Amino acid sequence: MELFDSHAHYDDERFSEDAEEVIQSAYNSGVRYILNAGSDIASSRKSIELSEKFNFVFAAAGVHPHEAAKLQNDDEKTIIELCNHPRVAALGEIGLDYYYDFSPREVQKFWFSKQLSIAKDLKLPVIIHNRDAHEDTLEMVKSHAPFEASGVFHCFSGSWDMAKELLNLGFYISFAGPVTFKNAKKSVEVLRNMPMDRILIETDCPYLTPEPFRGRRNNSSFVRLVAEKIAQIKGVQVEEAAEITTGNAKRLFLQPISSS
Numbered sequence: 001m002e003l004f005d006s007h008a009h010y011d012d013e014r015f016s017e018d019a020e021e022v023i024q025s026a027y028n029s030g031v032r033y034i035l036n037a038g039s040d041i042a043s044s045r046k047s048i049e050l051s052e053k054f055n056f057v058f059a060a061a062g063v064h065p066h067e068a069a070k071l072q073n074d075d076e077k078t079i080i081e082l083c084n085h086p087r088v089a090a091l092g093e094i095g096l097d098y099y100y101d102f103s104p105r106e107v108q109k110f111w112f113s114k115q116l117s118i119a120k121d122l123k124l125p126v127i128i129h130n131r132d133a134h135e136d137t138l139e140m141v142k143s144h145a146p147f148e149a150s151g152v153f154h155c156f157s158g159s160w161d162m163a164k165e166l167l168n169l170g171f172y173i174s175f176a177g178p179v180t181f182k183n184a185k186k187s188v189e190v191l192r193n194m195p196m197d198r199i200l201i202e203t204d205c206p207y208l209t210p211e212p213f214r215g216r217r218n219n220s221s222f223v224r225l226v227a228e229k230i231a232q233i234k235g236v237q238v239e240e241a242a243e244i245t246t247g248n249a250k251r252l253f254l255q256p257i258s259s260s
């Protein structure tokens with residue numbers, strides 16, 4: 001079985017001691033592709049470094065809404081430069097987070113919009129983070145549509161109505177550990193309705209550890225538990241869920257890389 005962890009953070013300080021060992025052991029357990037998402041300039045650089053060390057690790061470069069307030073105008077050039085690196089498969093993660101509001105909302109929107117435009121110019125898929133900002137996120141994505149290289153809403157927490165709009169815009173939707181939690185009713189409903197060819201799986205490690213390991217540090221090998229849950233909801237074998245979600249992620253992230 002070949003799994004694709006479409007969203008990980010091995011540049012996180014919780015992996016500062018052992019990122020490379022954890023990545024290698026995830027590979028040995030069947031995780032054949034990992035996309036490491038950037039959250040600020042420094043972490044995007046680290047993401048690229050990791051992708052240069054492991055041929056099955058790919059990088060995303062971009063600035064998370066939490067970090068948007070730290071950006072200066074000329075960081076736009078740096079983001080473009082990072083995105084042009086040959087191991088960068090996507091721009092992200094970017095978006096809006098009104099749950100924590102670590103950056104003022106106007107600043108979050110400014111950099112979200114700017115990075116959506118950069119992704120379009122570079123024909124890179126986008127990785128979108130949205131927490132408690134469904135309406136504004138949808139509105140901004142719509143105002144920048146169409147996205148030729150598509151993108152993904154990671155760790156999706158919205159309703160089926162929102163998912164439908166995203167599917168119509170050509171986006172993929174990714175699910176993480178929370179679908180295994182007891183209170184995952186809304187995501188389970190979305191998954192029941194989702195076409196298989198638009199579902200991605202991820203860990204978002206070190207965060208969002210799935211059951212039954214909730215509370216421990218997450219790692220890519222646990223993406224199998226997300227695949228198992230999806231298989232259960234969709235009534236298919238886990239091998240089939242793995243094969244389809246891996247194929248989806250390869251189509252979204254890796255085609256531009258192999259054809260360039």
Ligand code: NI
Nearest residue numbers: 007037093204
């Ligand atoms: Ni993330």
